[in-house]
Amino acid sequence: MEQNETTEILYKKEKTNVNKKIMNFFTIKMFRYNLIKMLKVISTWVMFVLTLIVGLIMVLSLTFGMGYIASGDYMDTARSLFTIYSWIWYMLYFGLTSMFIGFKVVQLIRDEIDDGTLLIFSSIPISRTRMIIEKWLSLQLLCLVYSVTILLLPPLLILGTGQKGAAFGKVILSKINFMILTSFILQLFLTTIGILISLGLNSKGVIGILFTLGFLTVIGAMIPFIYNTSKMGEKSSQYLIQTADLAKNSVKFKDYDVIQTYDDLLNPIGWPIWTQRYEKIIIESNITQNIGELETTSLVKDIEAVVTKIGTNSIAWNDFIAEAKKTPTVYPVLSKLINDNILQFDGYKTQKFLGLSLEASNGIEFKNNAGKGINILSDFYNDVKLPEHITISQEKPSTNNKISLSVLKQDKLKIKTSKNIYKIIKAMYDKAIFSPTVIGYAKNSCASSSVISPYSITSLIYGSLSSTTKNKFNNFYDNFETFLKSNLYNENVYIDDLVMTIYSQFVSQMLYWLNKATYDKYGGVYDKKAQTQSELNKVQKEQTNYKLMAYLNIWQQWVVMWTGNASVSVSGAGYIVSSILLPVNNYLNVKVNSVTYNEKDKPDNIKTNYFLMGNFNQPVVLDRLTSMYIGYLLVTFGLAGLTLWWITRKDFV
Structure with missing residues (x-):
């Protein structure tokens, strides 16, 4: 009986001791002490506010610096701006963060060694290992809150500043996980180095080394820029x-047929990027022939019918408009433009590329490009194109900027190559590499290269008129372009055919890729x-x-x-x-x-x-993100082990 009571007492005592150890483990008094100590210092808040203001100024200046886009889709522009933002922000952020960590490490370790506080702490019933770990953890928590707040708050704030801010904010937030993860790993790296060197150097040495690391961050970011700039004149580097x-x-594709089609699609010999110079064919960035054009047969027919009806040899623009309005049913397409501000086309005609038509010779015929480039893409469009008319008007055809690929009817695709092209477009669409948007033209815009600009439309129609009509209507070109600008283009205008929109934008993207990938x-x-x-x-x-x-x-x-x-x-x-x-x-x-x-x-x-x-x-x-993250974590853990080993052997007297 007595033996059982003794055993029970010992068990309860042992259990109580275990509970005390567990409670002591989770009290983390040293952790709380150091965290409160850092928060009470004014330099903590000064660095925090300073870095936050710098981040806000950067995102706001870049956001409001974007040009106006009629379609309202600023995503690709925002992606390009993110490169500038992230490069500059990287140098500023890590320069300031290195200084911040330097000040905090000196405050937690070096100052306490110098004033004897750490010696007092080493005499209380707490292991040196635990003491340094809790100091390290308190610094990590402060740095983590610092980085998450400063990196996350600016892009969140600009989401509510309109379409530009929403696009730029979304792009930054799509990459914020990398920025926060990198910031966390590097703060582990820098704080561990800071604690390690603070055990042996004075405060000036610690701050100097960490400031140097911050400065090297700037230099390290500049090196690729300097090297790339210096090599811009060399063809190999430029490529x-x-x-x-x-x-x-x-x-990437697994199907061999799709891989082959992808290779054929991006083969330069199938695209109109060739010309002849000094009896040699060369590749140039400018297109030498149209890849397609809007069909103007009905509109041109109405224009020439009005000119014929008037009959005089010198037609005035006001007389032309009056005749078109007099009998709108006779000139339905032209009347729709004049009365309703709707520009209607019969469709979109694609062009294939089989050779060059040159004024200096009879031209050049390519022998090995029939199944390449625009030639197979043209067949794809002819399979999926819509039978309706194409119109340009002030009415936006879709509420969403990004067009769904559901408008491409797969059941229309009969040829294997066209089916493969759809798979390629779908793969690029799913990865947001290809994001077709509604084609728009901003009011009061001066851009002439757009397929629906007043200049492009007027040139297309004027080029289709007969020589007789041009002779009778000497000022048709100027009058027609002025009419478009004053009536149809006094607001944003859009093209309504989403299939043609997808096709033309995909063609433009392929040409851009070829321009970049041609040596x-x-x-x-x-x-x-x-x-x-x-x-x-x-x-x-x-x-x-x-x-x-x-x-x-x-x-x-x-x-x-x-x-x-x-x-x-x-x-x-x-x-x-x-x-x-x-x-x-x-x-x-x-x-x-x-x-x-x-x-x-x-x-x-x-x-x-x-x-x-x-x-x-x-x-x-060259370098994969996962391997780099793991590599720096392993180095950090190695430095942390070295720090723990040193502090257990260091004499603080």
Whole structure:
């Protein structure tokens, strides 16, 4: 009986001791003491407010600096701006954060060593390991709240500043997980280094080293920019810089037929980007022939009917308008424009590219491009196009800026190549690489390159008129363009055919990609394959240089982690400076391609030229985000272990 009571007492005592240990473990008095101590210091709040103000100024200035877009879709512009924002913000944020961590580490460790506080703490019943861990944890919590608040608050605030702010805010928030994760990992890294060196150096030394790390952050971000800028004159570097965004936004396919179609679709020999200069064919960035145009048959017919009805040799614009209004049923398409401000077209006609029509010769016929580029894309459009008329009016055809691919009817696709093209478009759409939006033209805009600009429409219609009509109506071009600007284009206008919109924007994006992925435009087409191989060797040599930078420049790796390896633009809406700011961490491998052709008046004289182009099925990634995050965590844990080992052996007297 007595033995059982003794056993029970010992058990209760042991249980009580265990409970006390558990309670002591979770009291974390040292943690609370250090956290309160840091919050009471004015420098904590000064650094916090200063960094937050800098972040707010940056997002607001970039947001309100965007130009006006009629469709209201600012996403691609915002993605390009994010590159500028993240690059500048990276240098400012980590420069200020390094100083912040330096001040806090000195306050928690070095000052307490110097004034004897840490010696007193080492004499109380708490292990040195636990003491330093709680100090480290209190610093981590403060830094985490600091980083999350400063990184998250500015983009959240600009969401309510209109379409521009909403777009830019969404882009930043889509990458905020990378920014916060990188900030957290680097604050672990910097605080651990700070605590480690504070055990052996005085406060000036600690702050000096951490300030130097912050300064090196700025230098590390500048190195890729300086290198990229210095190499802009070299063809090999220029190619790698230009293809970085294409490689970051690559799509991969498992089906061999789709891979082959993707390769054919982005083959330059199937696109009208060729011309002849000094009896040689070359690739240039400007298109040498139309890829398609709106059909104006009915509208031109009405215009010429009015001119015929009036009958005089010198027609005035007011007489022309009066005649069209007199009998609107006779001129239905023209009357719809004059009375209802609706510009109607019969449809959209695509153009294939089989050769060059040149004034200096009979032209050039390409022999190996029938199943390439715009030629197969044109067949795809003819399968899915809508039978209705196409109109340009002030009515926006869709409430959403981004058009759904459901308007492309898959059941219309009969050819395997067209089905593969749909799969390619769908894959790019799902990854937000291709995001078609309603085509709009802003009121009072001066842009003339848009397919629906007053200039483009007037030129298209005037070019379709007969010479008789042009002679009788000498000022038709100027009068018609003025009428469009004063009546239809006095508000934002939009095109209503969403299928044609998707097609034309996809064509534009493919042309932009080809422009970026073609090596040495204007001079990169060679008579001999050996010349192309020599250029290929130069590219491969430059690839080695970029690999060394990617692996050895740790601050460059921080930039890649911070931005989530962000891209500038995949559709041509990017700012020029954005493409050279970030490190080249991705690029497209190059391959040798050939073009076979003959002059039309010399069908037996077939020539073959060679050139380099990007291989869209072989994107290269130098550093992967996951491996970099894990690598820096392992280094941090190693430094933390060294710190714990040192503090258990250090004499604080």
